[in-house]
Amino acid sequence: xxxxxxxxxxxxxxxxxxxxxxxxxxxxxKMLTPFDSALPVANVTFxxxxxxxxxxxxxxxxxxxxxxxxxxxxxxxxxxxxRPGDVVEIPADVKxxxxxxxxxxxxxxxxxxxxxxxxxxxxxxxxxxxxxALK
Amino acid sequence: xxxxxxxxxxxxxxxxxxxxxxxxxxxxxKMLTPFDSALPVANVTFxxxxxxxxxxxxxxxxxxxxxxxxxxxxxxxxxxxxRPGDVVEIPADVKxxxxxxxxxxxxxxxxxxxxxxxxxxxxxxxxxxxxxALK
Numbered sequence: 086x087x088x089x090x091x092x093x094x095x096x097x098x099x100x101x102x103x104x105x106x107x108x109x110x111x112x113x114x115k116m117l118t119p120f121d122s123a124l125p126v127a128n129v130t131f132x133x134x135x136x137x138x139x140x141x142x143x144x145x146x147x148x149x150x151x152x153x154x155x156x157x158x159x160x161x162x163x164x165x166x167x168r169p170g171d172v173v174e175i176p177a178d179v180k181x182x183x184x185x186x187x188x189x190x191x192x193x194x195x196x197x198x199x200x201x202x203x204x205x206x207x208x209x210x211x212x213x214x215x216x217x218a219l220k
Numbered sequence: 221x222x223x224x225x226x227x228x229x230x231x232x233x234x235x236x237x238x239x240x241x242x243x244x245x246x247x248x249x250k251m252l253t254p255f256d257s258a259l260p261v262a263n264v265t266f267x268x269x270x271x272x273x274x275x276x277x278x279x280x281x282x283x284x285x286x287x288x289x290x291x292x293x294x295x296x297x298x299x300x301x302x303r304p305g306d307v308v309e310i311p312a313d314v315k316x317x318x319x320x321x322x323x324x325x326x327x328x329x330x331x332x333x334x335x336x337x338x339x340x341x342x343x344x345x346x347x348x349x350x351x352x353a354l355k
Contacts, residue, residue, distance in 0.1 A: 096231070096286055096304045117284065117307045124259075124282055124333055126307075147259055149252065149329070151231055151286070169231045172252045172261075194284070196331075198258055 091190050094152050097128040107207045108184075110135030117194070125200055131155065131191040136184020136216065139208040141177075144199025148173040148183060155191030156219060157183045158211075164219050167193070177202075182211050186219075226325050229287050232263040242342045243319075245270030252329070260335055266290065266326040271319020271351065274343040276312075279334025283308040283318060290326030291354060292318045293346075299354050302328070312337075317346050321354075 092099055100115025113130040131153075139160065148157065150171040157173045158164035160180035167173065167183075175181055177198075185191035227234055235250025248265040266288075274295065283292065285306040292308045293299035295315035302308065302318075310316055312333075320326035 097284070097307075098305060118282065118309060122309075123280075124331065126282065126284070145258075147253065147261065149232070149261070170233060172232075174253060174257075196259065 086190060095192055096151050099130050107138045108135055109210055125197050127195045129193055129195050131185035133185050133189055134187050136211055137182050138210045139180050139182050140205050141180050142205050143202035145177040146175040147196040149194040152192035154186040154189040155184055221325055230327055231286050234265050242273045243270055244345055260332050262330045264328055264330050266320035268320050268324055269322050271346055272317050273345045274315050274317050275340050276315050277340045278337035280312040281310040282331040284329040287327035289321040289324040290319055
């Protein structure tokens, strides 16, 4: 799937490439509400194989999956496969990662809860061994 | 479009018919997070011609449009046409309504901000004259 097809698949604007050491590949980010608003809502688009590092949110986070196929994994738990329509409620301070499947783009809305509690804490990358063991 | 086609169009689950005197037609509601959670997220599906009455939210509301065509109107302002990918930030205490176009289903996520401030205040219906004047 090329970028034009990804844009056609997406409901919300894809935005710009987001350069971050907390992702192992290319990710696009569009804030749908301002980053400093009461409810910052981000549209995040992962290229196939791209995922973020383990991290946690001081106020928790909500993921609403709108396209493609990907995963969410909480520390110590099996990864959960995600498809459009899936919702993930991530409790405060739970170490986790999310990202695309190896062979598929992945798009979700990410909503930070209680952003006034402070920024996310970023930890180690998801190892290739862990990721490649996923179905 | 029949209900099977609407379900195919929708990304998030449609849920059940929602019986409410605050809508002039048939609407389907699915809570994607619990109604009493920190961030209640509803998936709302309006049949063509269906809209809610004028109302306001004490903490404001965010609409994320995922399907079809509809409108948002704030009191004293022209109605805004909405399509998938559109986002509406409704400030606290602003009198408004939202709903479907005459000839099209309409689906949006609705997120209540600061739900702890209390429930919405429901007011008069949108008159047929107001609604039918929309393009």
